[in-house]
């Protein structure tokens with residue numbers, strides 16, 4: 001089946017099985033490997049992308065459901081790592097291995113859209129659905145507070 | 155577990171100045187396995203075999219070199235060495251990257267600098283002593299003339315290599331110790347960093363492997379008819395690891411795999427179950443083991459004891475569960491195999507893949523990639539071997555990708571153990587004896603150890619790490635180890651043998667304090683008196699450093715100040731491998747049947763600090779790793795396989811469970827940086843357990859903690 005999906009503002013037409021998750025369309029069909037596979041069953045959040053500004057798990061969205069929709073991936077946040085979340089992530093030295101961070105950043109973007117000035121509790125409520133095995137949680141929390149500030153200045 | 159460090163400099167000529175050095179070498183081999191290269195254009199390239207897996211080596215190693223070389227550390231390009239006869243013993247594990255690189259990198263930097271100065275002195279016809287260096291230039295202190303390193307490179311290459319270049323005094327180091335940001339951060343936050351899973355080769359196909367449901371099970375037959383009908387599936391091939399479905403994308407491969415009809419022979423371990431294994435460990439706890447360390451009279455001192463206390467601790471199996479599942483891209487062609495692989499052990503990958511394929515190691519080309527979490531899992535290379543085998547079978551480049559379930563069930567595991575602890579006191583209640591017997595299982599990734607190895611004290615000593623190196627003063631000590639073979643794969647896990655031993659030891663030290671009616675922190679200090687330098691097995695322990703970190707956490711945590719009802723504080727400390735000294739004070743709130751870790755105060759003496767941020771990250775990460783093992787998931791086996799398969803049933807700590815973490819890096823009298831990847835893990839668990847005792851009066855003696 002042919003599906004048309006808009007990724008980072010550009011329309012893509014892909015011919016894939018209807019049940020193929022967006023994650024694999026991105027990674028294996030479109031060659032956009034910034035979005036990561038961690039579990040494939042919706043529990044780790046590594047595959048998170050934005051759909052109309054909302055965080056969704058791309059391993060759980062079938063091609064047939066993605067059809068006609070618009071998504072933003074980590075590659076589409078900015079050209080030069082200048083998005084407030086990216087800047088904050090660098091400033092707070094968040095990443096260890098870095099593998100989970102695309103999902104963390106995309107989730108944080110959605111959180112900040114809903115709550116431009118989140119409390120620790122707001123952050124925990126959303127970010128505790130994601131797994132970082134390296135244990136970068138304290139820095140992610142700080143980075144989200146910083147991104148909130150950077151975003152407000154923008 | 156001591157790491158060695160040897161150094162041999164050499165220079166290779168040409169237009170560039172190239173200084174070779176050697177990290178982690180056997181004394182017999184002086185082939186360089188690292189290079190500093192200064193090009194005529196001024197570019198400085200450092201080539202080393204250390205993988206980045208979150209520990210920040212891509213940042214800290216250039217800092218060390220730049221400081222001796224007097225160059226801008228950010229301008230140094232770091233190249234990942236690929237294994238070859240010239241690059242042997244590359245490897246990243248045992249927290250040794252910075253430790254083992256410190257002296258070689260500094261010496262190489264100092265040698266290059268000396269040669270650059272020599273070249274400038276010849277050019278200007280002046281005494282080398284009148285020259286100095288700064289940020290990539292040699293400067294004539296009299297005339298203020300300057301020459302860049304690039305301009306001097308080809309002349310410098312003709313200078314003699316100094317046999318023992320003079321290193322800067324610690325007080326002269328400017329870059330080492332600075333708080334800097336990791337170099338790869340911009341790539342990571344833009345999705346540009348390429349991990350193993352992101353590696354691609356032209357024409358590459360994607361594979362997923364259905365593995366025997368029991369450890370040691372074998373394939374009887376399979377029917378691929380349905381699988382071949384799944385859109386995108388190209389072929390189905392039986393390999394040693396199982397039945398591989400090869401497809402145009404990973405999804406098709408996984409779907410095809412679900413459609414396979416396979417008959418397995420469950421094999422000899424079909425009934426293996428962890429409860430029975432733990433009973434076997436327990437039964438063995440009353441058998442004699444191999445004595446690793448004996449002080450004074452050893453266990454014979456028990457005969458004179460007026461009072462003996464005893465406790466048994468249980469430690470379960472764990473998986474690594476890095477967020478990036480195992481994967482490898484392999485391309486076998488014309489007798490040569492090329493691998494793109496996230497590995498901590500590129501040489502081992504080269505060696506074992508070559509052995510498996512029956513080709514020469516130089517015909518296996520290994521390109522190590524970034525690693526999405528190592529933790530010891532990627533010291534083993536099972537996933538590289540199967541990718542190589544599959545690529546040869548289908549005559550096409552292929553990526554093998556494990557699912558999360560594969561990753562939880564088919565990797566190697568941290569061994570379960572049982573610990574028998576005993577302390578005896580004389581009629582005045584003075585400590586007489588400390589006994590710690592650990593019953594666990596040898597690592598078996600390379601097969602079970604030989605009878606000779608089993609009887610060998612040194613061989614057993616590794617497994618009894620954390621048992622024999624008890625730092626506390628008891629007139630008599632006996633540390634023993636006993637292994638019960640286990641059919642499931644057992645291998646390195648973050649901090650290897652130490653977490654289980656340190657958990658049992660540091661909890662039982664609290665029980666000793668309780669018996670003595672002493673404060674647990676003061677009681678530890680009392681047992682860390684003179685002599686300050688002791689030898690424990692093959693390790694030297696400096697008690698003054700351990701005392702120091704304990705004193706720091708005592709002060710910073712306001713140890714002894716009152717806490718609300720239901721809350722408690724616990725302490726634990728450890729000297730990791732004789733090197734890194736850490737103490738934690740943990741505060742918990744314990745409810746009816748739940749426990750929350752509120753705060754951790756850490757003090758660390760890790761010798762020379764390269765980048766404080768890197769150290770803090772490793773401590774945070776190590777604490778969170780340890781808390782996962784204390785409070786969250788563990789692995790159980792039933793009917794010959796692990797029962798857990800995702801982060802849902804093997805849970806790891808999440809952000810809302812993460813305590814406030816406060817880190818104090820204690821000024822050190824060490825002149826060497828020590829590892830930080832593993833040391834933060836072992837003492838955190840006992841500190842939590844001890845805090846729960848303080849809060850509730852309940853002694854937890856089994857992990858994970860269930861109140």
Ligand code: FES
Pocket residue numbers: 036037038039040041042043044045046047048057058059060
């Ligand atoms: S890969 Fe989608 S939630 Fe884990």
Ligand code: FES
Pocket residue numbers: 095096097098099100101131132133134135136208477526527
């Ligand atoms: S940084 Fe490694 S998993 Fe999060």
